[in-house]
Amino acid sequence: MNQREAPVVIIGGGIVGSSIAWFLAQRGVKALLLEKSTPGFEASSRAAGGVRAQCRDTTDERKLAMASIEVWKTLAEATGTDVEYTQGGTLRLAATDDRLAELTAQSHEELADGLEVEMWDEAELYRRKPFLAPGFIGAKYCATDGVANPRLVTPAIAAAAARLGAEVWEETEVIGIDRADGRITGVRARNAQGEWSIAAPKVVHAAGPWTPQLSTDLGFEIPIVPSRTIIGRTEPLPRLFTEFISSHDAGVYARPDARGCIHIGAVGRSIGDFEEVTEADVRTYLEKRSNLIPALGEAEIEEVWWGTLAMTPDRTPILGVVEGLDGYYLASGFSGHGFALGPGVGKVMSELILDGEPSVSLDGFSLARFGEDVQFGKGRIQGTG
The missing domain is CATH 3.30.9.10 (D-Amino Acid Oxidase, subunit A, domain 2)
Structure with missing residues (x-):
């Protein structure tokens, strides 16, 4: 098995995972981004393209959306790509x-x-x-x-992250997450070069609807x-x-x-x-x-x-650290809102990872809010950003 090390591994190269890699790279941390196809190929490139702050369910999400819009305003200049944001x-x-x-x-x-x-x-x-x-x-x-063009945004962000030193591995499937003594130790992955054991003290799980598939390795369920x-x-x-x-x-x-x-x-x-x-x-x-x-x-x-x-059951993302498992971060379950929130989430998650304290509160997004008895009702979704 091939061996690698990385300071941070990010699972999922959609707009959220790519944005986290980009903001980490801006601060000199060269994360390893693992994407099973190509950046933005799945949900992020097929989004409605809305970038909104109004009609958010909670103050926390509204504040996060407003912070994200501030990132959107400079995204074209910062990435060097016209993403058709207006x-x-x-x-x-x-x-x-x-x-x-x-x-x-x-x-x-x-x-x-x-x-x-x-x-x-x-x-x-x-x-x-x-x-x-x-x-x-x-x-x-x-x-x-x-609005912005979903087919342009994520590739532009991933490319900007790579120019700053982040590694982006396409066509790479994560097959397991490793831990020991209550801490994350890395991930296992496979691609055309074979199977990999990648040691990392921090792992960000941003695989969208596929996030729960690996959570059983860690002994808990993610309600997505x-x-x-x-x-x-x-x-x-x-x-x-x-x-x-x-x-x-x-x-x-x-x-x-x-x-x-x-x-x-x-x-x-x-x-x-x-x-x-x-x-x-x-x-x-x-x-x-x-x-x-x-x-x-x-x-x-x-x-x-x-x-x-x-x-998610309450149509609100799951963001932040997971209690009882040091080094494991969730950034998933956006319930149709990941396109709009993604750039802002990249910024605040990078702050959480590096500083321990984000500039926007993530208290309302904790996995712990669901407790042990999670029920999915027939809630309505919009999926407009």
Whole structure:
């Protein structure tokens, strides 16, 4: 068996793992990033592309999203790659009194946390967005939210990490995590060069929906289940809007890209939906686009794809150290929000690893919050970033 050493091993080369490697490298720590395919190939490149701070479930997640947006603002310059990041805003629509009350309550929390949002009544909404389908009674708008191109971002971050000295091993499968006397000692992996025993005092597990597969080696379960997401892209269209627009009531979102195409996806699949995506599924979800913007109903769909989300019972990521196992860190279970949060998570996880104290609190993301009796309900997901 081949032998290696590394100061930090990161399992998973999605946007989260790549961002952690990048921020560690910026501080002179040359981590070894192990990716079973290529950086961003799975969930990160198939995301909706939303980068938002509004409509987060908790203050901790909202603060993390706001910190991540600060990283997004300089990402193109820092990586040397135009990742098509724009701050065109997000617009969350309400078609019922209950939904409008929910958005209004959120707005009070967001404003208290320093996030600038606006509530629009029905008249204001249709004055600004007359192209929307009828039936909405209000909306919440955040101007500082935006979008980026998921197919460009993670490769750019991984390449930037490599230029600073991080090692990125593609086509490398991690087959085990080793520990002794309550401490992480390394991992076992295999690739085209054979099997590897990699000694490392710190291991970051950022393998998304596949994170639980290795947790049994360590004697505990990580409460993450996979779920599918479906996205379609229209032909280029005349510019109609800049925002990422979504509605739980209509069950759909739409957002423009740099070419003028509109990306359309489902809002509201249940936790645990991981059946194979069928042609009927695709038709069902894409037909919902007219419920949001009637003009999209006639647009030709150029491409359809699906990805995999890593869902936790409360739709909140698992981040931080694992109690009772020194040197083991989790950064997974983003529940459809990893694309937006990823760069910020890279920064705060690198601070946790190197300094022991991140600049944004991770208290609300601990694995310990689930206790021993974990139940997955039929919670709803959005998966918009």
